[in-house]
Amino acid sequence: MEHSIKKVGLVSRYPPVHCGVAEYTKMVVSALRSLNPRLEVYVFSTDEAGNEAWQDELGVHVIPCYPRFASDYSMLLNALSEVSVDVLHLQHEYGIYGMGREVINALSKAKEEGLAKKTVVTMHTVDHPYTERKDTLKFQASLNSVDAVIVHSPLQEFELQIQGVEAPRLHRIPHGTLINPYLCYTRSYLAKSLGLQDEFSGVVLAVPGFLRRDKGIDVLLDALEMLRDMRFTLLIAGESKDPKVHDLVSASTSAKTIIMEKYLSSDEILRVVALADAIVLPYRDRHGAYAVSGILHLSMGGLKPIVGSRTPRLVELYQFAPRLTVPPGEPGELARKIAWLVENYDYAVAYMTELYGYAARTQWIRMAHRHLKLYQNLLTCSSI
Template identity: 65%
Template sequence: MITVGFITRYPPTHCGIAEYSKFLISALRSLNPKMEVKVFTTRESRIDRYFDEIGVKVIPCFSRFEKDYSELVDAVNEEKVDILHVQHEYGIFGYGSEIIDALTEMKEERIAEVCVLTTHTVDHPYTTRPEVFEFQNSLNQLDAVVVHSDLQEFELITQGVDATKICQIPHGTLINPYLGYTKHFLAKSLGLDEEFCGITLAVPGFMRRDKGVDILLEALNHLKELKFTVMLAGEPQDEVVRELVENFESKTVLLERYLSSDEILRVVALADAIVLPYKDRKGAYAVSGILHLSMGGLKPILGSRTPRLVELCQHAPWMTLPPNNALELARKIEWLVNNYEFTVSYMSELYAYAARTQWISVAHELYELYKKLMRKKIVL
């Protein structure tokens, strides 16, 4: 039986990659209960080893932006795994190739048979951080590189990564378990008074400038006669955005705190539609986890045409608009509110995509990749 070691941030650390890893590992264990999964994680939340509530052994053994992964190597050697799988984000591992050097060392010393890395962000030549190319140029040293979108795959191939090593597996989607609950129950469970007027539009996730909150607030100024409520739900990570939100009172409900994935699911279930007015992150290709949590709510989603929302552009193009365009966003919101039932039916292709990318399906694709890579090692 395969033993897999994930190198990643992990709950209770507040991080999208941490939540992603928990969903993926839970799905892998549901798919194959005999699979043993161990998590090698940062020391940000705990320093002691422990088993989490789904029975996964968690070993804190490195720091964020680590330069020396010797303690990680020792921990993996002690725990014995067949496959190592890194959930990579530059905000966790930094811009250099130290983590790949550590993986290469463990392969050479036969501490692990197979090394896989998921690149959650791929930078292209217009990036503001050219030092990341040291990392991206070293990806050929691995057995497989997992990406989430066509944009990421083609960019890595252009940069010289072996196409046969790249495996595109979509980000997972959870069909929202709260869809049958009443708005009253959901609002109360989130600590909100039931003060919703008309259609409820939710903006879930961390509140930062790149999430386009300022553009949304500007758009709302054009819609003062329209009957709707906007729910801003998430932890502010930018003082400018915090001040904008707190000083804006018209038609908004605020939930200003860190929200777990379960709470975001309740926010999505409470809403009638989701608005994601993201701005483009210059030089970077990624996929939005919030988009997938929103897709699982089977509600209309309105978003900007940015790389992070490429799946929305592909499956519901009419529900997208150029970034940084408050007037166009206002027009789209007005159309959505006045044509809600039609919008719900228009989103059917995106709902089908949500069903196809459920976590259990994504876990199956990844498990098949693991088996393929292990068979190759046995043949060699």
């Protein structure tokens, strides 16, 4: 007998908290509600934005019930006792939930007490044995205690499989993509909507997203120093997460650089991408970690050329547009690739066709359908 899914609970950060996982969860929820408006969705969130429960514009019940890096999830279980859900789905990131098993134990207890029929974990970051934070490997060894584990890339899937997570429990569902709704707007309109003057010259290169050391901003600035004779405008747009990166960006005196140093919502990032001619993602590899870039997917939806480094977070770019990737930490290589892009822009647009096709195939509505199908299969089967 098929069990129809009626209630889903997501354990995750959620806007207005400034976080990529929070934005990801809202995108998933929006698509789930579009597919099934009668689906009740509860987000059991951190208390970073306050302790009061509320209902957002999507009809999602947001219940703050634990702090970041919590060691006690009794308030989560108390909240679940009021609503109980068919599927309890954790959006896990080590920077939110830490490396301990407490949150996994809470999921197991929720199932034991009948507060959730099935439990699911999405691993936004998977560490491999070369990681410097060895406790993450112990956490990953505990994933067989949940009903399903979702990952975003084959690298993550096979790493967990090698570490002993049972293969039938693993499900690869790519990060969702939103086809940019601002592509038909003029650059002047988009600049004004972002509070910018329309002072762009040449090719506009954008670097959107949080400004951290692993984003390779220093490498990009060094690369552009080698391209002083080229007509371009660099738009750096995002909230600084590191004082050293803030100082580096602030010290840029190039008239070709425009800086928007503030938190950008997904909607604002979409406008930045639509305004640009190309996106540059000169990321460094995070030592011992596999993840997938949400900014890459926001950029893919803009149907613009993307130049990026060959790192695990950008594995999809390397897979579908390898000629536009460069080794990480190599400003000379990056400068040559940007120069090639500017000189061969129309060819670069055509070359990206395969990546654009991937963007269409991974639209949020499609990825939400795969989530719903997984939930339904878990409820239908007594075990995986």
